[in-house]
Amino acid sequence: MSREDNTLLSNLMVAMRDGVRLATDVYLPADVRGAGDAAGAFPAILERTPYGKTIPSRSERSVTEPKPLGRAEVASYFTARGYAFVYQDCRGTHGSEGEFTKYLSEGEDGYDTIQWMAAQPWCDGRVGTMGLSYAAHTQVAAACLSPPALKAMFVDSGGFFDASPGWSL
Secondary structure, three states: OOHHHEEEEEEEEEEOOOOOEEEEEEEEEHHHOOOOOHHHOEEEEEEEEOOOOOOOOOOOOOOOOOOOOOHHHHHHHHHOOOOEEEEEEOOOOOOOOOOOOOOOOHHHHHHHHHHHHHOOOOEEEEEEEEEEOHHHHHHHHHHOOOOOOEEEEEEEOOOHHHOOHHHOO
């Protein structure tokens, strides 16, 4: 898939409840170039990461390509299937404002971002999350606060539970 498969709204600064703004990229299916009309409302997927919203993930790979996929390639997979896709830099990392303190703000920032997404004209009000490792933690932290728009989660521990046979059932 290519970037022509979607429309990118780059480096939006989304305000959190305390006024700190987080750098956010929104990928929309290509048929909503206007991005503001009601016909362009889609379910949306969020990945929040401290590793950089534009830096390729080390873990997302396709069956036919052993090298990591770029963030835009992952987003294109979902936009081609009718989803909006959102990447966000965690507080205090990369383009986001504030101070990064591991785990501290992830619940509230995730909640605020999910609810912000649901209120956008390009979102139909349903938001799912995905991510590996720390990006998995950001999902769980947000889910603990029960954001009304959160409908699904794909949480990948990154092999943590495979590290010890004691975790096996």
